[in-house]
Amino acid sequence: MTELLLPFDPTRDGGLTARLTTALRDAVRQGRPPAGGRLPATRTLARDLGLSRGTVVEAYAQLVAEGYLVSTPGAGTRVADGITPRPPAPPPATTAPAVRYDLKPGTPDLALFPRAAWQTALRRALAATEHSALGYGDPAGHPALRAELAAYLGRVRAAAADPGRLTVVGGVAQGLALVVRRLVRHGHRTIAVEDPGSPGTFGLLRAHGIEPVGVPVDQHGLDVDALAATGARAVLVTPAHQYPTGVVLAPERRAALIGWARRTGALVIEDDYDAEFRYDREPVGCLQGLAPDLVVHLGSLSKSLAPGLRLGWAVLPEPMVEEFRTDKQYTDLGCSTLDQLAFARLLADGGHDRHLRAVRARYRARRDALTAALARHLPAAAVRGVAAGLHLHLDLPPGCTEPAVVEAAAARGVRVDPVAPTRLALPGPPALVLGYAGLTERQLAHAADLLAEAVTEATG
Numbered sequence: 001m002t003e004l005l006l007p008f009d010p011t012r013d014g015g016l017t018a019r020l021t022t023a024l025r026d027a028v029r030q031g032r033p034p035a036g037g038r039l040p041a042t043r044t045l046a047r048d049l050g051l052s053r054g055t056v057v058e059a060y061a062q063l064v065a066e067g068y069l070v071s072t073p074g075a076g077t078r079v080a081d082g083i084t085p086r087p088p089a090p091p092p093a094t095t096a097p098a099v100r101y102d103l104k105p106g107t108p109d110l111a112l113f114p115r116a117a118w119q120t121a122l123r124r125a126l127a128a129t130e131h132s133a134l135g136y137g138d139p140a141g142h143p144a145l146r147a148e149l150a151a152y153l154g155r156v157r158a159a160a161a162d163p164g165r166l167t168v169v170g171g172v173a174q175g176l177a178l179v180v181r182r183l184v185r186h187g188h189r190t191i192a193v194e195d196p197g198s199p200g201t202f203g204l205l206r207a208h209g210i211e212p213v214g215v216p217v218d219q220h221g222l223d224v225d226a227l228a229a230t231g232a233r234a235v236l237v238t239p240a241h242q243y244p245t246g247v248v249l250a251p252e253r254r255a256a257l258i259g260w261a262r263r264t265g266a267l268v269i270e271d272d273y274d275a276e277f278r279y280d281r282e283p284v285g286c287l288q289g290l291a292p293d294l295v296v297h298l299g300s301l302s303k304s305l306a307p308g309l310r311l312g313w314a315v316l317p318e319p320m321v322e323e324f325r326t327d328k329q330y331t332d333l334g335c336s337t338l339d340q341l342a343f344a345r346l347l348a349d350g351g352h353d354r355h356l357r358a359v360r361a362r363y364r365a366r367r368d369a370l371t372a373a374l375a376r377h378l379p380a381a382a383v384r385g386v387a388a389g390l391h392l393h394l395d396l397p398p399g400c401t402e403p404a405v406v407e408a409a410a411a412r413g414v415r416v417d418p419v420a421p422t423r424l425a426l427p428g429p430p431a432l433v434l435g436y437a438g439l440t441e442r443q444l445a446h447a448a449d450l451l452a453e454a455v456t457e458a459t460g
């Protein structure tokens, strides 16, 4: 006789048939019995559960109708083939400690988001907005935001950004995807990128049909001679703060890059990554300001405010604007009008500048705490890329590998990213990329101490 363990209490209130049906359905989903397995005879189950046989017959019939069970005259009731039992939850794989200090790069400190200022800006924008503005807006972006942004980018990034060439986009990711769509349409199959570079960006390029081709990066930034040797017709760069090396593109390289683009007619795509955070002096102006006819400039609020806003901008050479905006329109009909209006207010009333000044000071203190602690605990490991941004690059001392250090750090509750996944084709010495935006100075000092222990263990 087939036994079936059912979590079923017939004495509770409620429709007996419905509750029995649910209990049976759950049991079958969990593989009790497995596909093809036999259920108890209705008479048996009714007796075991103290129910009338009719209740059990009805529950079985319901599950036959739903496809969970198959009933064959003379052969009883079985679980239908193809009903795959959910695998039992795997036991916890290891007893790895929880992440105590997360040094994953790429996100600002979300606790520093200026909630009150954003709320005020949003409330004021909503109060001043006509009903008609809540309809579909201009896919190029709300004119108020384009005007504010163009002025801001001219002032802060020395960009040549008039509102007629600026389009509001859903972050650098969308801006890049739309530029790549155009390149593919115009016959491009490859694009030069920095190697090492952002693995997320490599994935995005491939997802949109273009293959990234690596160009080496040294202490001055992208190697423009090596770029020229690739025969590339377009290049994507992060001049303000390269990911992951943290290098700021040197002035002579900027000139060489623009010279190459002018000679060859190639397109330069500037991802203005981390540009808001420059610590040793005023930020270097963007590349686009040097040659607005050759450079696409992409930026976003993902570092200055929050990635969740999904708001950014693309400033394009004049001949590319119309096609880009058409693609933007057919992608999503434009970005959220209310968020655009709130951000326009924040720019207009100085709230964005105030926020940046405040967080820049916090991030500078965090960077200083981490570099000082690394110098104390890991003097043999060279730190690079600290002039700007929210991450630094740490060369590991000789004798240890990235996976060994990452694992030993994880065992101490410290999450760090290896550089290996950022390498496209070119090998390089073992290194880590450490994001310091989200931890306090004290936490960073302790994390560096634990990381040094991890390096010692991984070396020994």
Ligand SMILES: Cc1ncc(COP(=O)(O)O)c(C=O)c1O
Pocket (backbone or CB within 6 Å): 106, 170, 171, 172, 173, 174, 198, 200, 201, 238, 243, 271, 273, 299, 300, 301, 302, 307, 312
């Ligand atoms: C190199 C690089 N650029 C830009 C971004 C940000 O993209 P978005 O503006 O779409 O948030 C990222 C995010 O991780 C990145 O790694």
